Amino acid sequence: MQLQAYKSSLIEKLQRRYTVREAKQIAIRIFEAKLGLRRAEQVLEAQQELNPAQTAEIDQMLAELGKGIPIDYLLGETVFFGYDFIVDPSVLIPRPETEELVQLILERETDRQLEILDIGTGSGCIPIALKLEGKYKQVDACEVSEPALKLATKNAAKLKAEVNLFLLDILTQIPEGTYEVIVSNPPYVFKEELDGLDPKVVEYEPRIALSPEGKPLQFYHRILSILPEFAKPGARIYFEIHEEMGEKVDVLMRHYGLQSVEVLEDMYGRDRFAFGIYPS
Numbered sequence: 001m002q003l004q005a006y007k008s009s010l011i012e013k014l015q016r017r018y019t020v021r022e023a024k025q026i027a028i029r030i031f032e033a034k035l036g037l038r039r040a041e042q043v044l045e046a047q048q049e050l051n052p053a054q055t056a057e058i059d060q061m062l063a064e065l066g067k068g069i070p071i072d073y074l075l076g077e078t079v080f081f082g083y084d085f086i087v088d089p090s091v092l093i094p095r096p097e098t099e100e101l102v103q104l105i106l107e108r109e110t111d112r113q114l115e116i117l118d119i120g121t122g123s124g125c126i127p128i129a130l131k132l133e134g135k136y137k138q139v140d141a142c143e144v145s146e147p148a149l150k151l152a153t154k155n156a157a158k159l160k161a162e163v164n165l166f167l168l169d170i171l172t173q174i175p176e177g178t179y180e181v182i183v184s185n186p187p188y189v190f191k192e193e194l195d196g197l198d199p200k201v202v203e204y205e206p207r208i209a210l211s212p213e214g215k216p217l218q219f220y221h222r223i224l225s226i227l228p229e230f231a232k233p234g235a236r237i238y239f240e241i242h243e244e245m246g247e248k249v250d251v252l253m254r255h256y257g258l259q260s261v262e263v264l265e266d267m268y269g270r271d272r273f274a275f276g277i278y279p280s
Contacts, residue, residue, distance in 0.1 A: 004046035006055060007031065013062060026071050033075050034058055081129040085155050090147035094125040097266045098185055101240050101273055102129045104264065109181055109236065113137045117177070117230070119170050119184035119223060120144070124152030126183060128161040142168035142175060171222055175230040182231060185240035186219035216242060220249055224256040233280040239273065246271030 001009075007027055014023035031042050034057055035050075064074055072078040072093045078085055080094040081102055087093055102125075109116075114136045118127040121141035131139040141163055143149040149167055156163045168175060220239060227237070237258060241249050246263040253261045258276030266272035 001050055001055065002046070003031075003035075003037075003042065003048045003050055006050055006058075007042070010058065010062065014065065017066065017068075026065070029071060029075065030058055030061060034061070080123075080125040081133065083129065083132065083159055085123050085125055085128075086151060086158065087123055088151060090145060091123040091151055094123060097272050098126065098240060099129075100266055101183070101185065101238065102126055102133070104273060104275075105130060105181065105183060105238055106134050109134065109136075114180045115177070115232075116140065116181040116183065117142070117175060117179040119175075119182065120186050120219070121152050121165065122148055122185075124155045124161075124163065124165065126185065127163045127165075128152075128156055128159055130183075131161045131163050132159065138164070140164040140166070140175075140177060140179070142166050142170065144169045144171075170219065174226050178230050178232050179235060180232050181236050181238070182223070182227075183238040184219065184223055186223075216245060217248060217252060220252055224252060224258070227256065227278055231278040233278065235278040237274075237276045237278060239275075241272060241274050243270035243272060246274070249274045 010030070011020075011023045011027045014026055018026060028039050028042065031037050032039070035042075035054065037045060061074055065071060070093060072087050073089055076086060076088065078087050078093055081099050085094065112135050114134075115138040116127070116130060116136055118130075118139070118141040121127055121143045124141060127139045127141040130136060139162075141152065143152060143165070144167070146167060149165060152165050155161075156165060220241075224237075227235070231237070237253070239249065241263075243266075250261055250263050253274060253276040257279055259279055261276040262274070263271050264273040264275060
């Protein structure tokens with residue numbers, strides 16, 4: 001079968017589970033991974049004949065997608081801030097809104113001599129992107145999950161990012177260093193929301209990275225309460241938050257004495273980020 005005809009058939013089948021836009025994007029990614037053809041090449045090689053082995057491999061992937069397994073896990077990679085990251089079920093698949101968080105930090109933190117800590121790093125996407133794009137003096141990141149930490153370490157090595165990654169449970173332990181910028185995208189999905197999420201999120205992505213199990217403010221409380229132990233005077237704090245928790249996180253940050261507190265919207269106009277300054 002010719003490439004274009006097979007691709008059209010693939011997109012049609014994918015639309016049983018995904019939107020048209022998602023189906024087209026997934027098809028492009030599959031052809032890139034399995035045939036080595038980038039988007040433009042897929043158009044130029046539309047008449048190329050696919051052999052049975054190629055179509056069988058893609059058909060098998062389609063069957064896995066039909067079970068709800070995310071395409072990123074099947075391919076073992078995703079793109080974040082223009083970089084190819086390794087992902088597997090031990091980590092949350094990086095989201096576009098987290099790219100916005102990285103962009104926000106890069107725009108506000110222009111001093112390259114900064115020391116930065118990312119709490120709950122998962123795949124390592126935040127600290128690695130900050131190090132590569134911001135060229136900051138020191139970027140550290142902690143993670144409670146050993147499998148996730150191993151994967152983040154692989155990503156740092158693959159992308160040649162000098163990030164110091166270490167195992168730490170922020171709920172029971174305190175980072176040893178002191179930092180001028182602290183960022184965290186902690187679990188914040190409401191427990192009651194989990195049942196309503198897309199099955200490919202709930203069934204395959206790590207629950208520990210999605211929801212604090214009925215305590216939506218747990219990680220914010222903990223991080224803010226121990227800031228005196230590892231935040232330098234004047235340190236800037238950046239959080240990714242649930243769109244319905246803007247007011248609560250704002251109040252919480254002020255309660256712990258942070259100054260210049262802001263709740264910022266994402267590209268869709270939803271409360272998604274919180275910023276504050278630890279007093280000098």
